[in-house]
Amino acid sequence: MSQENWYGLKVGIEIHQQLDTEEKLFCRCPTESSEDARLEIKRYLRLKRSEMGEEDRAAKEEVERKKKFLYKYYDSTCLVEADEEPPTEINREALRIAIQVAKMLKMTILDEIHVMRKIVIDGSNTTGFQRTALVALDGEIEVKGEKIGIATLCLEEEACRKVEEGEGVTVYSLDRLGIPLIEIGTKADIKTPEIAKETAKKIGMILRSTRKVKRGIGTIRQDVNISIKGGARVEIKGVQELDLIDKVVEYEVLRQLNLLKIREELQKRNAQVLEKIFDVTEIFTNTKSKILRGKTVKAILLKNFAGIVGTEIQPGRRLGSEFADIARAFGLGGIFHTDELPAYGITSEEVEMLKKAVGANESDAVVIAAGDPHRAERALRRIIERAKYCSIGVPEETRKANEDGTTSYLRPLPGSARMYPETDVPPVLSYEFLDVEIPELIEERAKRYAKLLPEDLAFEIADSKHYRLFEEFSSSIQPTIVARVLHVIPTELRRENLNVDSLKEEHFRMVLEMIRNGEIAKEGADNALRILIEKPFASKKELKELIGSKKDLDSFIQKLIEEKRDLIAEKGESAFKPLMGLVMSEFRGKVDGKIIAEKLRDAILRKVKELRPQNS
Numbered sequence: 001m002s003q004e005n006w007y008g009l010k011v012g013i014e015i016h017q018q019l020d021t022e023e024k025l026f027c028r029c030p031t032e033s034s035e036d037a038r039l040e041i042k043r044y045l046r047l048k049r050s051e052m053g054e055e056d057r058a059a060k061e062e063v064e065r066k067k068k069f070l071y072k073y074y075d076s077t078c079l080v081e082a083d084e085e086p087p088t089e090i091n092r093e094a095l096r097i098a099i100q101v102a103k104m105l106k107m108t109i110l111d112e113i114h115v116m117r118k119i120v121i122d123g124s125n126t127t128g129f130q131r132t133a134l135v136a137l138d139g140e141i142e143v144k145g146e147k148i149g150i151a152t153l154c155l156e157e158e159a160c161r162k163v164e165e166g167e168g169v170t171v172y173s174l175d176r177l178g179i180p181l182i183e184i185g186t187k188a189d190i191k192t193p194e195i196a197k198e199t200a201k202k203i204g205m206i207l208r209s210t211r212k213v214k215r216g217i218g219t220i221r222q223d224v225n226i227s228i229k230g231g232a233r234v235e236i237k238g239v240q241e242l243d244l245i246d247k248v249v250e251y252e253v254l255r256q257l258n259l260l261k262i263r264e265e266l267q268k269r270n271a272q273v274l275e276k277i278f279d280v281t282e283i284f285t286n287t288k289s290k291i292l293r294g295k296t297v298k299a300i301l302l303k304n305f306a307g308i309v310g311t312e313i314q315p316g317r318r319l320g321s322e323f324a325d326i327a328r329a330f331g332l333g334g335i336f337h338t339d340e341l342p343a344y345g346i347t348s349e350e351v352e353m354l355k356k357a358v359g360a361n362e363s364d365a366v367v368i369a370a371g372d373p374h375r376a377e378r379a380l381r382r383i384i385e386r387a388k389y390c391s392i393g394v395p396e397e398t399r400k401a402n403e404d405g406t407t408s409y410l411r412p413l414p415g416s417a418r419m420y421p422e423t424d425v426p427p428v429l430s431y432e433f434l435d436v437e438i439p440e441l442i443e444e445r446a447k448r449y450a451k452l453l454p455e456d457l458a459f460e461i462a463d464s465k466h467y468r469l470f471e472e473f474s475s476s477i478q479p480t481i482v483a484r485v486l487h488v489i490p491t492e493l494r495r496e497n498l499n500v501d502s503l504k505e506e507h508f509r510m511v512l513e514m515i516r517n518g519e520i521a522k523e524g525a526d527n528a529l530r531i532l533i534e535k536p537f538a539s540k541k542e543l544k545e546l547i548g549s550k551k552d553l554d555s556f557i558q559k560l561i562e563e564k565r566d567l568i569a570e571k572g573e574s575a576f577k578p579l580m581g582l583v584m585s586e587f588r589g590k591v592d593g594k595i596i597a598e599k600l601r602d603a604i605l606r607k608v609k610e611l612r613p614q615n616s
């Protein structure tokens, strides 16, 4: 679809990338994740008025949810994360990386870098604010021939990791709090879903070119700001999959268009939302619905809304889903509405009684919520507000990305007066970093490698942590073989769920050297890497021997399994013991018993599966 067809779409992307520094941003703790918490700290959210004297609407809603926060504390965290001690100076290593990225994005770097406090209201920071420093402004990148402006680059502290969310309580882990994070915000120059995705990809590539960013799930997150003509600005949080960005944008356009259609229909019908909240607990005293039974049930009446609450606004999501999101944000399980009833154990008699109790007729809709009476009351109060807004248009809000590309309501869009100076941390003058140089971009490196490798593989190798080994060995070993060792084989081993991340630079170097020196055949590389995953401290000599015996072992086991198939058919997995004896008598002292046991067990399990009748 061309630019004009996207309904005046404007998209800005915010990218958050964790940095792979030794220490955190404002304390000297490591940036690795931890296990085994030492203790838990309990906090409530208190609402502070901003210096302007106004209450933030998002903060107000969070307080109304009356949530309690628990924080997991580790040996690898300190009193700074717990907000019991002031922060240290800003981490210079992190600032250096931030300035390097700013230069790559052709931005103007600020002379003085000041740390500010940005109010955070979801408990994800023990202090109630996030420390953030604006480093650079106003840059530009080119994406598929379009110029996309870069508005800001900030260096900030990562929030806590959310471990658990229950009714009225959220549990956070302090290990992630304070990891340095670069936040890059583009201008709202993006006009199609595809360019949105490509922009995020390009910025990700630029960040990885520094070789100083963390990798893996959760280490990079994209927030997407979206609006269309006649709609509203919506911020979608936490898109983790790059390949989902275009879909998220498309679905949000669809949602806003459908909300505008709903507005038109409601205006035509002269729809009204009643302020009153009805207590309808009595109707459901003996209900078959497990969700309602034994709970307080409250209801609201939406006049002339019949059919509207059940209208689909995104694939698999209805207007009612938006109301349910609000209920969940207030700690309830969700809502029911008459467009979807009778169902879920609620009978048509109960629906009739419900309608009668609130004075609803055929053209109306009724929404019910069950649970703690105060929570239900507060949630329905908010749903009344939301339902009223259906006749006005699309509300500005913060939403969260779901795995299928749809989104759910999270909270109102926060107000803008949310920053104030952090007086505990002194500012830094950026001329300290005049010597920072721009590294080679991964895509530039990929172009060089494409002379030696297929294009896709060239990019993978250029993007790899071990690209330097490729440069070192591709003159003495065939480049495709080097690429196989560094990327193709590890990818295959990863699919077998082997711990490929335990392979370090020295392991790849060892295998490449042995291939170069003719100590192992290039076909042996696969086995060599498998062995190094199991035995990371193996020497070249041991590795050579193991490759030899491993091959013998595999074929010995295979032959044995075939010979003893009747035994396996009869005894199943308990054929392991007698067969293990046979293998051990042959390989004792040559191969680690643990490896033999694993291989034999796998082979028996495969055989058992194979012998099992298909239709059972």
Ligand SMILES: [Zn+2]
Binding pocket: 024, 027, 028, 029, 076, 077, 078, 079, 080, 081
């Ligand atoms: Zn610390």
